[in-house]
Amino acid sequence: MSNQTEPAVNVGNAATNAAELAVKCSGVAKGYGVDDSKIMALRGVDLEVNKGELFMLVGPSGCGKTTLISVIAGILDQDAGSCRVYEHDLLHMAGHEKVRYRARNIGFVFQAYNLLPALTAAENAAMPLIINGVKRKEAVKRASEILAEVGIGDRTNALPAQLSGGQQQRVAIARALVHNPRLIVCDEPTSALDHETGARVMELLKRVALDHQRTLVIVTHDARIFSFADRIARMDDGRIEQVVNSPAQLEH
Amino acid sequence: MYYTALKMLTGDRSKYIGIVMGLTFASFIMTQQPAIFVGIMARTFSFITDLSQPDIWVMDPKVQFIDDTKPIQDTELYRVRGVEGVEWAVPLYKGLLKARLENGNFQTCNVIGLDDATLIGGPAVMIAGKLEDLRRSDSVIVDLDGAASKLAKRLPGGKVIPLKVGDTLELNDKRATVVGIARTSRTFQSQPVIYTTYSRATSFAPRERKLLSFILVKAKEGADRQELTKRITKITGLTAYTSDEFKSVTIGYYLKYTGIPINFGMSVLLGFIIGAATAGQTFYNFTLDNLRQFGVLKAMGTTNGQLLKMILLQALMVGSVGYGLGVGAASLFGYLLRDSVLAFKFPWQLLVLSGTGVTVICIFSALISIRKVMKLEPAIVFKG
Numbered sequence: 001m002s003n004q005t006e007p008a009v010n011v012g013n014a015a016t017n018a019a020e021l022a023v024k025c026s027g028v029a030k031g032y033g034v035d036d037s038k039i040m041a042l043r044g045v046d047l048e049v050n051k052g053e054l055f056m057l058v059g060p061s062g063c064g065k066t067t068l069i070s071v072i073a074g075i076l077d078q079d080a081g082s083c084r085v086y087e088h089d090l091l092h093m094a095g096h097e098k099v100r101y102r103a104r105n106i107g108f109v110f111q112a113y114n115l116l117p118a119l120t121a122a123e124n125a126a127m128p129l130i131i132n133g134v135k136r137k138e139a140v141k142r143a144s145e146i147l148a149e150v151g152i153g154d155r156t157n158a159l160p161a162q163l164s165g166g167q168q169q170r171v172a173i174a175r176a177l178v179h180n181p182r183l184i185v186c187d188e189p190t191s192a193l194d195h196e197t198g199a200r201v202m203e204l205l206k207r208v209a210l211d212h213q214r215t216l217v218i219v220t221h222d223a224r225i226f227s228f229a230d231r232i233a234r235m236d237d238g239r240i241e242q243v244v245n246s247p248a249q250l251e252h
Numbered sequence: 253m254y255y256t257a258l259k260m261l262t263g264d265r266s267k268y269i270g271i272v273m274g275l276t277f278a279s280f281i282m283t284q285q286p287a288i289f290v291g292i293m294a295r296t297f298s299f300i301t302d303l304s305q306p307d308i309w310v311m312d313p314k315v316q317f318i319d320d321t322k323p324i325q326d327t328e329l330y331r332v333r334g335v336e337g338v339e340w341a342v343p344l345y346k347g348l349l350k351a352r353l354e355n356g357n358f359q360t361c362n363v364i365g366l367d368d369a370t371l372i373g374g375p376a377v378m379i380a381g382k383l384e385d386l387r388r389s390d391s392v393i394v395d396l397d398g399a400a401s402k403l404a405k406r407l408p409g410g411k412v413i414p415l416k417v418g419d420t421l422e423l424n425d426k427r428a429t430v431v432g433i434a435r436t437s438r439t440f441q442s443q444p445v446i447y448t449t450y451s452r453a454t455s456f457a458p459r460e461r462k463l464l465s466f467i468l469v470k471a472k473e474g475a476d477r478q479e480l481t482k483r484i485t486k487i488t489g490l491t492a493y494t495s496d497e498f499k500s501v502t503i504g505y506y507l508k509y510t511g512i513p514i515n516f517g518m519s520v521l522l523g524f525i526i527g528a529a530t531a532g533q534t535f536y537n538f539t540l541d542n543l544r545q546f547g548v549l550k551a552m553g554t555t556n557g558q559l560l561k562m563i564l565l566q567a568l569m570v571g572s573v574g575y576g577l578g579v580g581a582a583s584l585f586g587y588l589l590r591d592s593v594l595a596f597k598f599p600w601q602l603l604v605l606s607g608t609g610v611t612v613i614c615i616f617s618a619l620i621s622i623r624k625v626m627k628l629e630p631a632i633v634f635k636g
């Protein structure tokens with residue numbers, strides 16, 4: 001399976017057929033600030049993620065992981081380079097098209113959960129459907145079904161403050177899934193959780209979220225969850241340094 | 253989305269209450285202060301309002317408002333009676349005279365002298381005695397408030413005994429006997445009101461060549477009042493106003509020559525500014541505190557248009573609740589103090605005024621918040 005012996009940056013078994021790719025980035029660059037104070041967060045990222053793959057992005061703090069998934073998720077515009085997600089060409093997308101693209105295609109899971117504190121678990125999980133124009137009642141009903149699937153069907157009416165961290169992250173996962181997006185991006189989904197809870201959340205993500213139609217890109221520091229990945233890309237200083245099939249192959 | 257917006261708003265109880273209180277305060281001030289103002293303004297002409305029988309008031313051309321009496325000659329009455337279209341015309345004396353109380357103190361009173369024959373212009377509500385009792389010698393009718401306060405007897409112990417039927421006073425050294433107590437609308441003047449006949453009033457008053465204050469005129473059925481006032485002026489050289497005209501002239505005088513409108517205008521403006529500042533500030537703070545939530549919604553694909561509507565709805569919500577409470581509090585204020593000396597009148601136009609004020613405040617608050625949320629980068633959601 002592994003082609004780690006190849007010298008190219010992009011190792012691992014990325015599909016050669018473009019139709020099999022969920023994400024394809026070439027030469028993506030992104031800087032913050034202007035002129036002298038400009039920080040280059042991405043310095044030409046080439047990345048291919050297969051459909052139906054659980055793909056991890058790892059690397060030291062500040063290397064640009066969050067910036068990269070923000071570009072892929074369409075919440076940040078790159079300065080240069082091209083980026084395709086399924087059939088969507090992010091480079092040539094107008095602002096309002098990106099909003100629509102996010103609403104339809106992307107599920108988000110954050111380190112800080114980011115649930116709306118005034119809404120119940122079911123209402124939170126229903127949010128993406130409501131944003132996509134589904135009636136509230138219908139949306140909450142569907143969200144409750146997903147909450148049952150992620151194992152907190154009995155807490156649909158609880159407010160986030162009444163839930164544990166692990167439970168809140170399950171609500172967030174339900175929210176990322178409810179509108180059946182084709183790409184879910186997760187930034188440090190387990191870092192706020194203890195190891196065991198984190199491992200359960202990852203199991204859940206892999207079992208419920210992943211299928212051949214849906215791709216997961218997960219940014220993490222947490223080496224203990226590396227084993228859940230199909231492939232891992234190691235970033236450093238705004239570039240992808242290495243893509244591997246198993247954690248043992250990582251150079252650092 | 254609207255449900256979410258309202259939940260976000262009311263979810264944070266203390267902040268929600270803070271915003272609503274700011275708007276309640278603003279609505280209250282913007283309703284209550286003008287209501288007092290309107291009440292005071294209505295008092296300036298309440299004497300004209302109370303005198304409902306005549307259609308037209310005839311007076312010296314230099315008169316600027318109801319309490320500004322400039323006597324004319326008695327003979328003018330007959331000239332006015334002769335004008336075509338006049339059904340009847342009666343004299344009215346209105347003047348300030350000093351009354352000597354039983355304890356020797358003096359009190360300035362507003363003396364009204366009514367036509368001896370008809371007693372037209374008398375008080376509408378008699379608490380004790382009858383208007384016809386004025387036909388008895390030396391008789392006067394005193395208003396309830398005056399009888400109970402300024403004209404009341406004060407015993408050494410501090411006890412106050414209201415003036416009552418049968419008591420006497422001296423007006424310019426002439427004896428007057430109280431034969432009745434009447435309820436009158438409060439006027440802008442705080443002096444007690446004393447009603448008597450025209451001839452007796454002029455006998456109380458210091459001897460002067462002219463004593464007639466106003467001629468009250470009833471127009472003939474079908475006669476055009478405007479035309480009639482013009483005709484009276486043309487024939488007599490006196491000024492003639494319809495009752496409504498005289499009210500506006502009176503109110504116009506107070507608006508122009510007193511500081512009252514400015515003072516109230518300042519309170520209203522202050523209420524508006526303080527309300528706008530507090531509500532705007534708290535609402536903006538609320539948005540800032542929820543910026544991350546707006547960021548999450550934005551990242552998940554909520555359009556700016558939807559966010560704008562959400563914030564407008566939130567502003568509308570706090571605005572209407574604050575407005576309701578403020579106007580309610582102002583009405584309650586007026587209701588509780590309905591029997592006091594406080595002037596308070598609450599015409600519907602005031603609801604429009606304060607409603608407009610609150611709407612402006614809410615739109616202003618919403619706009620600064622909307623600006624912030626529109627410019628918000630959804631990428632903040634990944635920041636710890």
Ligand SMILES: Nc1ncnc2c1ncn2[C@@H]1O[C@H](COP(=O)(O)OP(=O)(O)OP(=O)(O)O)[C@@H](O)[C@H]1O
Pocket residue numbers: 032033039040041060061062063064065066067068
């Ligand atoms: N909004 C911003 N303004 C300025 N610089 C930024 C901003 N966001 C990120 N950066 C900089 O860009 C670089 C990459 O940041 P990024 O958040 O993508 O790193 P990361 O790999 O996610 O780090 P971490 O593991 O700490 O989350 C860093 O040097 C960071 O300081």
Ligand SMILES: [Mg+2]
Pocket residue numbers: 065066067187
């Ligand atoms: Mg990061």
